[in-house]
Amino acid sequence: MNTARTFASLSAMIVCTNGALASPDLICSSIDSATSFGFVDGKVAYSFGTTLCNISDVPINWDAMSNAHPLVSQTLYRLRNGQIQQIGIGFVRHATVPLASNACNLGCTPAGFVELGAGCSTTNSSATNGSQGLMGPRTEVEAFEGFFPYPFTAINQVGDAIYKRLQVDLADISDPAALYFVETQVLSSDERSIASKSNNASYRQVVFAPGSSNATLVGPTYAQEPAIFAWRDHGLGIGMPDPSVRIIETTIPDDGVLYVGSKATPFDNQTWRYDVAIQNHNTLRGVRSIMIPIGFNQGVSSHGFTDVDYHDDLDELIDGTDWQLGVINGEVEWHTIETYETNPLGNAIRWGTTYSFSYVSSNEPVDKVMRVKFFAPGKTDGPDTMTVGVIAPQSGPCPADMDSDSLLNFFDISAFLSTFAAMNLNADFTGDGELNFFDISAFLEAFSAGCP
Numbered sequence: 001m002n003t004a005r006t007f008a009s010l011s012a013m014i015v016c017t018n019g020a021l022a023s024p025d026l027i028c029s030s031i032d033s034a035t036s037f038g039f040v041d042g043k044v045a046y047s048f049g050t051t052l053c054n055i056s057d058v059p060i061n062w063d064a065m066s067n068a069h070p071l072v073s074q075t076l077y078r079l080r081n082g083q084i085q086q087i088g089i090g091f092v093r094h095a096t097v098p099l100a101s102n103a104c105n106l107g108c109t110p111a112g113f114v115e116l117g118a119g120c121s122t123t124n125s126s127a128t129n130g131s132q133g134l135m136g137p138r139t140e141v142e143a144f145e146g147f148f149p150y151p152f153t154a155i156n157q158v159g160d161a162i163y164k165r166l167q168v169d170l171a172d173i174s175d176p177a178a179l180y181f182v183e184t185q186v187l188s189s190d191e192r193s194i195a196s197k198s199n200n201a202s203y204r205q206v207v208f209a210p211g212s213s214n215a216t217l218v219g220p221t222y223a224q225e226p227a228i229f230a231w232r233d234h235g236l237g238i239g240m241p242d243p244s245v246r247i248i249e250t251t252i253p254d255d256g257v258l259y260v261g262s263k264a265t266p267f268d269n270q271t272w273r274y275d276v277a278i279q280n281h282n283t284l285r286g287v288r289s290i291m292i293p294i295g296f297n298q299g300v301s302s303h304g305f306t307d308v309d310y311h312d313d314l315d316e317l318i319d320g321t322d323w324q325l326g327v328i329n330g331e332v333e334w335h336t337i338e339t340y341e342t343n344p345l346g347n348a349i350r351w352g353t354t355y356s357f358s359y360v361s362s363n364e365p366v367d368k369v370m371r372v373k374f375f376a377p378g379k380t381d382g383p384d385t386m387t388v389g390v391i392a393p394q395s396g397p398c399p400a401d402m403d404s405d406s407l408l409n410f411f412d413i414s415a416f417l418s419t420f421a422a423m424n425l426n427a428d429f430t431g432d433g434e435l436n437f438f439d440i441s442a443f444l445e446a447f448s449a450g451c452p
Contacts, residue, residue: 024192025054026052026056027200027223028184028201029223030050030051031048031203032050033048034215038162044167044213045130045162046074046088046166046168047074047093048166048204048206049123049125050123050124050129052122053119054118056118062115063114064094067152069095070095071093071146071148072093072124072184074090074129074166074185075308076088076173077183077230078173079230080175082242084228084231084356086308089167089308089309089310089352091135091136092141093129093131094134096128098113098115100117106118130165132163133157133158135165136154137154137312137314138351139314139345140152141351143284146189153313164313179205181203185200185201187200187282198281201224202221202222202223203229204217204218204220206218226281228279231245231277232245242263244264244391246263247260254378256280257281258279258287260277260279261275262277263391271360271362272365273302273358274361276290276356277355278372279353280349280350280353281351284379285374285375286350287373290371291333291371291425292331293370294363294393295330295426296395296402296419299361300359300360303325305322305334305357306355318347319343323336332359336375339375348375365392366392368391368428369388369425369431370389370392371386371425373385398452400443400451401451408451420435
């Protein structure tokens with residue numbers, strides 16, 4: 001089930017019925033304005049205005065003088081040539097006194113200066129959301145719980161025009177053929193359910209004037225949807241969905257939500273470009289590697305990788321080394337250089353960030369399951385990997401030809417059994433992410449069918 005879509009529809013129903021949800025639930029209902037703060041060393045900084053709404057029937061804590069207040073995160077994305085990439089990130093803005101109003105038409109019940117009442121909204125200008133003294137590092141935030149220390153690091157500290165703010169290289173916003181989107185995510189420690197923790201990101205298109213850094217918001221806010229959905233919903237142009245983009249939401253018990261997008265694009269010389277994007281919505285564990293089965297004796301070329309550039313104070317201590325690529329045991333794999341044990345500030349896919357991967361293969365696309373390996377340990381015992389569906393290359397024209405010698409014989413059976421025993425997903429002939437009797441049966445059926 002697409003939680004973001006479901007809650008977008010539910011929110012519309014709430015407005016129509018003038019009702020509210022039980023249990024705390026804070027969303028960003030609209031992204032309202034844009035401010036540019038100027039250049040430093042080829043980078044420009046922005047902030048965007050927001051309207052936040054308490055769509056529940058109970059007040060939400062909003063004490064600016066403790067850690068019982070929400071946080072606002074803003075990031076920037078670029079969509080071009082069928083690929084989505086995160087190109088900008090900033091610190092989080094700590095909320096101050098809520099200005100209770102009824103912008104969401106839910107019937108606001110005011111609750112004073114340290115709570116946002118049931119059904120109430122509060123609006124902050126882009127200038128306020130860019131107030132450096134109110135901004136703190138992302139690394140000390142546990143996004144799933146909405147927890148952070150107070151006073152937070154660098155409280156009341158200010159600097160040059162781009163300090164702490166959402167930063168982006170001017171070159172990255174200078175492509176007139178690209179589409180750009182800003183995402184706003186709000187976190188509250190009052191939220192308890194996965195549903196309320198999953199519907200708190202929204203995005204909106206932003207246009208940059210040619211030859212300048214001026215930003216203008218256009219079109220509607222896509223409320224309760226993270227920015228990765230822009231890849232699918234505007235992949236062929238604004239309001240023109242790209243049906244070849246698949247996005248899967250995966251919930252990690254007691255830890256949060258990941259969104260995994262994938263796409264296959266016909267390329268030159270009868271090849272295909274495969275793109276994968278992983279958005280960590282709010283998981284503490286993060287991601288340190290992905291492994292996509294492509295079949296033994298198969299290769300990839302023209303690979304690409306995009307992460308984000310952290311900056312300022314604690315966040316800049318995150319290792320920015322690009323992930324390494326390798327083709328190992330029939331899988332194309334990207335992974336961080338360091339593990340959590342060697343460096344807790346290794347370059348994992350952390351909350352509120354999206355990393356993008358691409359490669360070219362001569363094999364046509366098919367539905368497969370990739371493995372995702374977590375970076376940090378979880379709060380509860382559980383596996384350190386998960387599986388999720390993606391669009392990936394076929395292993396070859398003859399799936400049962402496990403050793404890729406164009407012959408089917410005992411050696412292919414032996415290779416399958418070894419692959420199955422090693423729990424390698426190249427033996428996942430049913431494509432469900434599990435290895436069991438049904439995969440053995442599917443392999444034998446493919447083996448009996450022979451090679452074309």
